Amino acid sequence: MQFAWRVPRIVSIVPAVMLAGLLSGCGINVIPTAEENAKAKWSDVQNQYQRRADLIPNLVETVKGYAAQERDVLREVTEARAKVSQIKVDASTVTDPAKFKEFQDAQGALTGALGRLLVTVERYPDLKSNQNFLALQSQLEGTENRIAVARRDYIEAVRAYNTELKTFPGVLWASTLYRSYKPMETFTVAEDLKKPPTVKF
Numbered sequence: 001m002q003f004a005w006r007v008p009r010i011v012s013i014v015p016a017v018m019l020a021g022l023l024s025g026c027g028i029n030v031i032p033t034a035e036e037n038a039k040a041k042w043s044d045v046q047n048q049y050q051r052r053a054d055l056i057p058n059l060v061e062t063v064k065g066y067a068a069q070e071r072d073v074l075r076e077v078t079e080a081r082a083k084v085s086q087i088k089v090d091a092s093t094v095t096d097p098a099k100f101k102e103f104q105d106a107q108g109a110l111t112g113a114l115g116r117l118l119v120t121v122e123r124y125p126d127l128k129s130n131q132n133f134l135a136l137q138s139q140l141e142g143t144e145n146r147i148a149v150a151r152r153d154y155i156e157a158v159r160a161y162n163t164e165l166k167t168f169p170g171v172l173w174a175s176t177l178y179r180s181y182k183p184m185e186t187f188t189v190a191e192d193l194k195k196p197p198t199v200k201f
Helices: 002-025 030-066 071-086 091-095 097-121 131-166 170-176
Strands: none
Touching: 030 071, 030 091, 030 097, 030 131, 030 170, 071 097, 091 097, 097 131, 131 170
16 A cells, blocks of 8 residues: 555656756756856956056056156047946946947057057156056056956857857747847957058158
8 A cells, every 4th residue: 555655656756857857958057057157257358357447547647757748648548448437337238239339449449548658658768667667567468468368258158158049959948938138249359450550661
């Protein structure tokens, strides 16, 4: 009698265990996992850009002490940094093409302004040998490298996430359980970086 009671109970548990195993092996969790990974990589990108923005005021002040006549370049860097800090960035930025382009364009403008500032510095040997400037320049170069790595990691995470949304079996889950999940934006190469530099002698 006791044996007869156990058999139906086991029979009802086996399908539940099989269904759980089937769902866990069929990729139901891949889309949310890939999305969380891409968001984490996006946070890394933001952190590195913020680190760069935090270095700029000290860099500008140091340069100003030696090259006050370079007002236009200093103003350009300061304005580009201000524009970057005004852009509101959150998790929705990565799925909104317009917001993402605005973020990328502002960061690109700041990168260009910083590049022009560092070229200007070449005219001032005293500034180039200043310990404070050298330390800031080194930190800025390190940050630019971190930005490049963070962007690369983010691009790869977005590629994996977007691919999962478009390929089997992810496309099935995206069209049923994860309809609110949207493809994420990724960085593109700026137009000025696509062109080879002009060399003048």
